[in-house]
Amino acid sequence: RQAEEARTRLLPATTTDGHTVEIAANVNRADQVERALQAGAEGVGLMRTEFLFLERDTVPDEEAQYQALRAMVEALGGRPLVVRTLDIGGDKQVPHLQLPVEDNPFLGVRGARLALRRDDLLMPQLRALYRAARHGPLQVMFPMISTVEELHALRQRMAQVREELDAPEVAVGIMIEVPSAALLADRLAAHVDFFSIGTNDLTQYALAVDRQHPELAGMADSLHPAVLRLVERTVAGARRHGRWVGVCGGLAGEPLGAALLVGLGVDELSMSVGDLGPIKALLRRHSLAELQALAQRALDVDSADEVRALGAALRGEDA
Ligand code: PEP
Ligand code: MG
Numbered sequence: 096r097q098a099e100e101a102r103t104r105l106l107p108a109t110t111t112d113g114h115t116v117e118i119a120a121n122v123n124r125a126d127q128v129e130r131a132l133q134a135g136a137e138g139v140g141l142m143r144t145e146f147l148f149l150e151r152d153t154v155p156d157e158e159a160q161y162q163a164l165r166a167m168v169e170a171l172g173g174r175p176l177v178v179r180t181l182d183i184g185g186d187k188q189v190p191h192l193q194l195p196v197e198d199n200p201f202l203g204v205r206g207a208r209l210a211l212r213r214d215d216l217l218m219p220q221l222r223a224l225y226r227a228a229r230h231g232p233l234q235v236m237f238p239m240i241s242t243v244e245e246l247h248a249l250r251q252r253m254a255q256v257r258e259e260l261d262a263p264e265v266a267v268g269i270m271i272e273v274p275s276a277a278l279l280a281d282r283l284a285a286h287v288d289f290f291s292i293g294t295n296d297l298t299q300y301a302l303a304v305d306r307q308h309p310e311l312a313g314m315a316d317s318l319h320p321a322v323l324r325l326v327e328r329t330v331a332g333a334r335r336h337g338r339w340v341g342v343c344g345g346l347a348g349e350p351l352g353a354a355l356l357v358g359l360g361v362d363e364l365s366m367s368v369g370d371l372g373p374i375k376a377l378l379r380r381h382s383l384a385e386l387q388a389l390a391q392r393a394l395d396v397d398s399a400d401e402v403r404a405l406g407a408a409l410r411g412e413d414a
Contacts, residue, residue, distance in 0.1 A: 100372040104135040108364075108375045110357075114383035117363040118375055119175070121343055125166035131368045135375050138175035140291065140365020141236075141343035142167060144220065145182055148189045157219035164227035175232050177268065177291065177341075177365070180220055182206045182238035185296075186307055192216075201305065206239025206270075211248055221253055225262040234266040236291060241273040246286055272296035272344070277325035280332025290333050291365070294344025294352075298322050316399040317346040323355060323393055323402070330360040341365055350377050351406040357383065358390025381409070 109115045119140030120131035128139070147155050147163055155163070167176055183189050184197075184205020197203035210217040224235050237249050246269060253267065271277050272293030280290065294317045299306040301322050304315040316322075326342075333340045341363035346352035348370030356364060357378060366374060389409065393402045 100376045103376050103379055104372050108378040110378055110381055110383045112382040112384055116357050116378055118371060119363060119365040120368050120371060121365050125170040128167065128170035134368045135371045139167065139171060140177050140341050140363055142176065142178045143182065144179060145187050145189065148181065152191050157223050160220055160223035161226045164223055165230050168227055168231035168233055171231065173231060175234065177234045177236050178224060179236045179238050179270065180210055181216060184209055201299065207237050207245045207249060208239065211245060217252060218256060221256040222260065225256055225260050225265065228265045234268060236268045236270060238270045239272060240269040241275045243279060243282055246283060250286065271329045274301050274325060277329045280329040281335050284333050284336040284338045287338065289339045289341065290329060291341040291343045292326060292329055294322065294342060294346035297325060297344065301325055317344065317352060318399040318402045320394060320396055320402060323359065326356065326359050327394060339363060348374060350374065351403065351409060353377065354381065354386050354409055355390045355393055358386035
């Protein structure tokens with residue numbers, strides 16, 4: 096198995112019937128890019144910018160953010176980079192921002208909601224993003240979108256910054272990690288270039304289970320058919336407008352998860368560096384037709400356990 100991974104690491108994730116899936120890594124720092132590329136990443140599908148805020152005790156200014164983003168772009172040498180704007184709130188607290196304490200932070204002012212209330216955080220970040228995009232193929236992605244209005248408001252801020260900087264267009268995508276966004280995917284897709292599904296949050300919001308709850312964490316199972324149906328719906332909405340769909344949540348790095356996501360029509364998987372080799376090798380061992388048949392069956396069962404049982408054939412070989 097390890098020898099197979101070493102051999103296929105730098106080959107594309109092409110199924111036995113010739114369908115290629117893009118494989119990217121979740122990487123936050125330029126000095127980790129080289130390792131990701133060596134492990135087989137074809138780009139970075141998720142750079143979580145909150146790490147720029149967490150690794151220091153003050154807010155990084157536009158210049159500091161620009162330097163960090165530019166270093167990422169340069170380390171990738173022309174390969175794609177998806178940068179997610181600040182996703183603070185919920186499980187991601189930044190003490191030095193001194194945000195109000197909320198009773199239900201996961202249902203509160205986080206991600207895009209915070210960005211739209213804090214121009215002092217959003218605008219310097221957008222300026223840094225447009226400046227860094229001059230150096231390579233950088234794409235911007237907004238987290239926690241739950242309504243079409245939020246997307247319009249963010250695009251408006253982007254247009255304003257772009258005009259101020261006289262910068263070229265950059266591709267814009269959104270995370271699909273709230274059920275309302277998955278259900279409105281066909282409406283949202285009209286206004287973006289791509290989607291990336293955040294299965295960690297999508298699972299917690301679909302099943303109403305806090306992703307960090309000590310007692311319920313086991314229930315937050317991304318293989319649940321309810322989650323898979325939201326993925327299916329997201330892909331269908333994106334297709335209506337010819338947009339690509341990635342997945343950057345944890346499910347993309349799990350063998351059965353990746354198999355099902357590809358079977359549901361996802362175009363790109365972005366995962367932790369350690370998962371790249373096994374997932375690539377797995378996809379190269381199966382046909383798209385086989386994964387599609389598996390995914391269709393998984394949409395029509397009652398539980399995550401039943402989805403797992405369906406995947407047993409795959410698992411026997413791939414565990
Ligand atoms: C997700 O929710 O699946 C995701 C990728 O974002 P994060 O884990 O950073 O919330
Ligand atoms: Mg998330």
